[in-house]
Structures are given as structure tokens and as C-alpha cells.
Amino acid sequence: MRGVKLDPTVSSIPWEPPVNYNSRNVEGVSGLEKDSFMPTLGSVFKSKKKKDKETTRLKDTNGNPDTIPEDSPVTPSTERSLSQSLASAPSTATTANSQAGGTLSHTTTATSQTPTSPVATTDTKMTTPAGADSQTTPGHTSTESGSQKTETVYRATKGKYTLSDFTFQRTLGTGSFGRVHLVQSKHNLRFYAVKVLKKAQVVKMKQVEHTNDERRMLQRVKHPFLITLWGTFQDSKNLYMVMDFIEGGELFSLLRKSQRFPNPVAKFYAAEVALALDYLHSLNIIYRDLKPENLLLDRHGHLKITDFGFAKEVPDITWTLCGTPDYLAPEVVASKGYNKSVDWWSLGILIFEMLCGYTPFWDGGSPMKIYENILRGRVKYPAYIHPDAMDLLQQLITPDLTKRLGNLYHGSKSVLEHPWFAEVNWERLLSKQIEPPYVPPVRGGIGDASLFDKYPEETEEYGKEGPDHHGHFFTDF
Ligand SMILES: Nc1ncnc2c1ncn2[C@@H]1O[C@H](COP(=O)(O)OP(=O)(O)OP(=O)(O)O)[C@@H](O)[C@H]1O
Numbered sequence: 001m002r003g004v005k006l007d008p009t010v011s012s013i014p015w016e017p018p019v020n021y022n023s024r025n026v027e028g029v030s031g032l033e034k035d036s037f038m039p040t041l042g043s044v045f046k047s048k049k050k051k052d053k054e055t056t057r058l059k060d061t062n063g064n065p066d067t068i069p070e071d072s073p074v075t076p077s078t079e080r081s082l083s084q085s086l087a088s089a090p091s092t093a094t095t096a097n098s099q100a101g102g103t104l105s106h107t108t109t110a111t112s113q114t115p116t117s118p119v120a121t122t123d124t125k126m127t128t129p130a131g132a133d134s135q136t137t138p139g140h141t142s143t144e145s146g147s148q149k150t151e152t153v154y155r156a157t158k159g160k161y162t163l164s165d166f167t168f169q170r171t172l173g174t175g176s177f178g179r180v181h182l183v184q185s186k187h188n189l190r191f192y193a194v195k196v197l198k199k200a201q202v203v204k205m206k207q208v209e210h211t212n213d214e215r216r217m218l219q220r221v222k223h224p225f226l227i228t229l230w231g232t233f234q235d236s237k238n239l240y241m242v243m244d245f246i247e248g249g250e251l252f253s254l255l256r257k258s259q260r261f262p263n264p265v266a267k268f269y270a271a272e273v274a275l276a277l278d279y280l281h282s283l284n285i286i287y288r289d290l291k292p293e294n295l296l297l298d299r300h301g302h303l304k305i306t307d308f309g310f311a312k313e314v315p316d317i318t319w320t321l322c323g324t325p326d327y328l329a330p331e332v333v334a335s336k337g338y339n340k341s342v343d344w345w346s347l348g349i350l351i352f353e354m355l356c357g358y359t360p361f362w363d364g365g366s367p368m369k370i371y372e373n374i375l376r377g378r379v380k381y382p383a384y385i386h387p388d389a390m391d392l393l394q395q396l397i398t399p400d401l402t403k404r405l406g407n408l409y410h411g412s413k414s415v416l417e418h419p420w421f422a423e424v425n426w427e428r429l430l431s432k433q434i435e436p437p438y439v440p441p442v443r444g445g446i447g448d449a450s451l452f453d454k455y456p457e458e459t460e461e462y463g464k465e466g467p468d469h470h471g472h473f474f475t476d477f
Pocket residue numbers: 046048049050172173174175176177178179180193195227243244245246247250293294296306307308309452
């Protein structure tokens with residue numbers, strides 16, 4: 001049972017009583033087949049990805065109060081400084097405004113791990129570091145996207161490490177087929193996150209293609225707001241993916257603590273996500289699993305998108321039914337062919353959720369209810385949503401693909417140039433020169449995982465020798 005740690009003071013604020021809200025991830029294929037309008041062809045879901053993430057979702061029934069709780073980690077007091085900072089350079093002042101354990105709107109000087117290969121310095125087999133500092137292969141390509149020059153990078157990831165390169169520590173999160181561990185490199189003593197997937201489980205859940213896609217997509221991407229994959233390896237039972245450890249926890253936890261974000265705070269996170277989507281789409285990659293659970297905060301408060309389990313290279317259209325019910329676009333629900341436009345729909349859902357504290361089509365019922373609501377397409381916008389934000393949301397959360405922003409002639413440019421984002425200086429944002437609205441209270445220096453929930457640890461030892469029945473499915477690891 002995963003419990004989001006709610007701030008103990010939250011209950012004293014004037015909000016609707018918490019509604020018990022379970023994870024919005026789908027139950028798996030069988031859950032979908034129950035409903036006649038749901039397609040079964042090609043339905044591939046990870047089984048309830050965070051099924052044990054029992055959490056509290058605040059649903060507005062009579063209109064939410066316009067106030068953000070004072071004890072929220074992102075209070076309205078940050079609004080002015082943030083909207084100023086979205087356009088300008090961060091001040092060098094470091095006036096700590098610490099609330100609810102986090103530090104708001106100040107320039108951080110925290111020392112942080114710069115991206116470094118786990119065995120870059122001492123291990124000769126790793127003299128070419130992967131990830132953010134990696135070199136591109138001679139065959140790389142460049143394209144201009146909405147606001148960014150993108151490069152297709154192909155990093156070598158296969159078999160780069162072994163289990164003995166790392167000391168495994170606690171679990172940071174669990175998924176349908178495995179878990180993510182905090183690990184320490186025995187070579188440079190830095191901390192990383194290693195995703196461990198059980199091969200048998202991946203095969204059983206028919207996720208071989210998605211898992212190989214995840215590795216391949218992560219291998220290709222290189223962007224400030226996307227997680228870096230350093231390398232992969234496998235043993236007889238498990239697959240391992242070595243990533244940067246992102247210390248600040250999930251945006252999901254921050255949002256639940258805050259209930260909802262002030263307009264400029266939501267705008268900051270939405271803008272970083274929009275840049276990441278713009279980049280992915282320039283590589284013809286659809287992400288397909290946008291939601292606050294997959295957005296991690298680095299120690300400075302910038303976003304990193306993780307979990308590329310549904311990311312796929314799709315030059316034109318695809319039909320695979322996958323994602324998370326609340327975030328599915330109607331064309332996915334209706335089993336039509338779809339393209340990158342589904343990510344822009346999901347961005348709309350994400351912005352709505354950040355501004356309101358709940359998703360627009362959720363009604364406390366089953367995923368089927370959510371699908372019905374999505375297909376019905378009626379969205380109730382609370383009065384406190386800024387008019388510009390509402391205009392953007394109406395153009396993102398539209399079933400009409402000829403009208404959906406991001407899917408029109410100018411592509412992602414039309415999203416980035418929308419009036420809600422008017423004050424965003426995209427170049428500065430991309431180079432992380434805009435100060436984030438919230439600095440996670442990462443204590444204890446590097447390797448501090450206190451912002452992550454606790455999980456029961458794996459009981460089965462990693463690296464055991466034995467027959468490898470599934471290795472042939474994962475030859476690229
Ligand atoms: N690089 C990272 N740094 C810190 N924590 C991470 C990192 N990657 C993942 N996590 C944590 O682990 C959790 C599970 O990761 P992820 O969603 O990638 O796993 P998964 O097995 O693909 O799950 P699912 O079945 O939901 O797809 C995340 O929600 C996050 O809390």
C-alpha cells in the first residue's frame with residue numbers, strides 16, 4: 001500500500017473532505033475487455049502501474065476555494081516572483097523561504113551531482129561516458145523543432161555495467177514488473193537509480209516490445225528535462241537500467257501536498273514538460289504516459305521525465321492502446337489510429353490537474369466511467385482558472401484533431417506561443433536559468449532518498465546464477 005505522505009497540517013485547511021482516490025492506472029487488458037465499447041485489439045497496458053499508490057485526491061464538487069492552502073509547499077506567495085522569473089534571469093540572492101520542508105523561489109546553490117558515468121573515472125571500459133555528457137555517434141542527425149535544436153544521439157548502453165559495479169540500497173519506487181533502487185557506484189561513489197525488471201514478469205505481461213522500446217528510446221534522448229540512461233545489463237532473471245538518481249521525489253507527491261498549484265507554478269512545470277515533448281516529437285517519439293507520477297524533481301526543482309515504458313518511435317500513426325485512464329485522449333479510447341497529438345492532450349490534462357488538484361474526467365468511478373467521460377468530452381472549468389490557461393486547456397483538451405494545439409500546422413510552436421506562456425523565456429528555461437518555484441528539501445547531501453516513499457524490499461537476491469529462459473528477448477540489454 002503506497003501512502004502519499006500528506007502534510008499533517010493539510011487537514012486544517014478549508015477544502016472538501018479528501019475523497020479516496022485510487023491510482024488511475026489501468027487494471028490491465030482484462031479490465032478493458034469488460035466494456036463493449038472498448039477495443040481489445042492491441043490493448044497493451046502495464047498492469048496497474050502504481051496499484052499500491054493509495055492516495056487522496058481532492059475533488060471539487062461545489063467549486064474549489066480560490067485559495068491555495070497556506071501550508072502548501074507552493075503557496076500563492078510565490079506567484080509574483082515566479083512569473084517574473086519565468087521571463088528573467090534568476091537573482092543571485094539565496095534568501096531561503098522554507099515552507100513545508102521545501103524552499104521556495106530562491107536560487108539554489110546546492111552542490112549537486114553533475115552527470116557522470118557510474119564508472120567513468122576509474123574503469124577503462126567506460127572511458128566514454130554515456131548520458132548527458134556523451135558524444136554523439138558519427139551518424140547522428142540534427143533537426144529544428146519548435147524551439148530547440150535537437151540531435152539524435154545513440155549511446156551505447158548494452159552490457160555496460162555489471163551488478164558488482166554497484167552497491168544496492170533501498171527501493172525508490174515500484175512498478176508492474178520490477179522496482180527502482182537507489183544504488184551507489186563502487187567506482188566513483190556517486191548515486192544512481194537502477195530500474196530492475198523481472199524478465200519472466202515482462203514476458204508474462206506481454207511487455208517485451210515496450211521494454212525494449214523503453215531502452216531504445218532512452219538510449220536516443222538527451223535533454224535537460226528527460227532522465228539520462230547510462231547503461232543496461234542483465235543477469236539470468238532480471239534486466240537492469242542505470243539512470244541518474246533524481247532526488248526531489250515525484251511531482252505527484254508535491255501536488256497532493258499542495259492540493260493544487262498557483263497559476264505560475266503550474267505554468268513553470270507545464271513549460272518544462274512542453275519543451276521535453278517538443279524535443280521528443282522532433283525525434284518522432286511519442287511519450288504516451290504523461291502524468292505527475294512520472295515527473296521527478298531534481299534537487300534544484302527542475303523536472304525530469306522518467307518512465308519511458310510507453311514511449312515509442314512513431315513517424316505517422318499507431319494504434320496501441322496504452323496509458324493511464326485519466327490521461328487518455330479520446331482517439332486512444334476509441335481505438336482510432338493516433339499520433340503525437342495524444343501527448344498534447346495529456347499535457348492539457350496535466351495542466352488541468354496541476355491547477356485544480358484533480359483530473360477533468362475523473363468522477364470516482366471505474367476506468368470505464370472515465371473513458372465514458374472522455375468520449376463525452378465535457379470539461380467543467382472551475383472559475384478560478386486563469387482565462388489564458390482556460391483558453392489553452394480548451395485547445396488542448398479537444399477531441400477535434402483539426403483544432404488541437406500541437407497538432408496544427410505549426411506543431412508544438414502553437415503551444416509554446418500560446419498567450420498563457422507569453423512571459424516564458426524558452427531559451428532561458430531550456431538552459432535551466434529560470435528559478436524553479438519549489439526547491440525540494442533534499443537533506444543529507446547526495447544520496448538522500450528521504451523524499452521517496454518507503455517500500456518493502458525485494459526478497460529475491462539479484463545476480464543469482466541459473467537458467468536464462470528469456471534472455472533471447474532482450475539481446476540489446
Ligand atoms: N531516476 C530515478 N530517480 C529517482 N527515482 C526514480 C527514478 N526513476 C524512477 N524512480 C521512482 O521509481 C518509480 C517507478 O519508476 P517507473 O515508473 O519507471 O517504474 P515502472 O516499473 O516502469 O513502473 P510502471 O509499471 O508504473 O511503468 C517512479 O515513480 C519514481 O518514484
